[in-house]
Amino acid sequence: MDLLPALQTLYRRLTAEMRSKYDRRVALGDLLTDRWEIARSYGFGAGSSCYDNVLILGDVRVGENTWIGPNCVLDGSGAPLVIGDWCSISAGVQIYTHDTVRRSISMGADPIDKAPVSIGSGVYIGPNTVVAKGVSIGDKAVVGALSLVNGDITAGSRAWGSPARLQP
Structure with a gap:
C-alpha cells in the first residue's frame, strides 16, 4: 500500500x-493537532493554546488563556520561564533563560550564563521580539514588535525598540 x-x-x-x-x-x-491540546500536553493553564511549530525547551510554565503564536522559541533550559495568564506571545517571539556569550568568548573556560524570566499576566509581546535571560516583564505591559528586551519592563508600561525602551 x-x-x-x-x-x-x-x-x-x-x-x-x-x-x-x-x-x-x-x-x-x-x-x-489541536493548539489547545498541545498546550495541555505541556501542562499550560486552561484555555491556553500553542502552535505545533513552537520550540519549547526546559522548564516553561504558562498560565491560563495565554496564546503562544506560531514559530516562537520558549527556552526554559537555563532556568524557569514563567508566563502569566491572558498573555499574547506573538508570532516569532523568542524568550531565553540562558546565553553562551561568556562561554564562547572564553573558549569554554566560563560557564553558560543562566537566569529565570518572568512575564506577568495580561502582557502583550509583539512579533519577532527577543526577550533575554533574567528579564522580568510586569503585568499588563506592552512590548512592541521587533524589540530586544534585555532589561526589566515595569507593570503597565509600554516599551519597544532595540534595546527596548520605556515609552511615555
Whole structure:
C-alpha cells in the first residue's frame, strides 16, 4: 500500500478546510493537532493554546488563556520561564533563560550564563521580539514588535525598540 498519495490527498483536504473556515494556511502539524491540546500536553493553564511549530525547551510554565503564536522559541533550559495568564506571545517571539556569550568568548573556560524570566499576566509581546535571560516583564505591559528586551519592563508600561525602551 502506497501511503504517500493518501497522505497528500488528506493534506490537500485539510488545507482546503482550514482556508475555507479561517482563511489561513498553517503547517502540517497544526492541521493534524489541536493548539489547545498541545498546550495541555505541556501542562499550560486552561484555555491556553500553542502552535505545533513552537520550540519549547526546559522548564516553561504558562498560565491560563495565554496564546503562544506560531514559530516562537520558549527556552526554559537555563532556568524557569514563567508566563502569566491572558498573555499574547506573538508570532516569532523568542524568550531565553540562558546565553553562551561568556562561554564562547572564553573558549569554554566560563560557564553558560543562566537566569529565570518572568512575564506577568495580561502582557502583550509583539512579533519577532527577543526577550533575554533574567528579564522580568510586569503585568499588563506592552512590548512592541521587533524589540530586544534585555532589561526589566515595569507593570503597565509600554516599551519597544532595540534595546527596548520605556515609552511615555
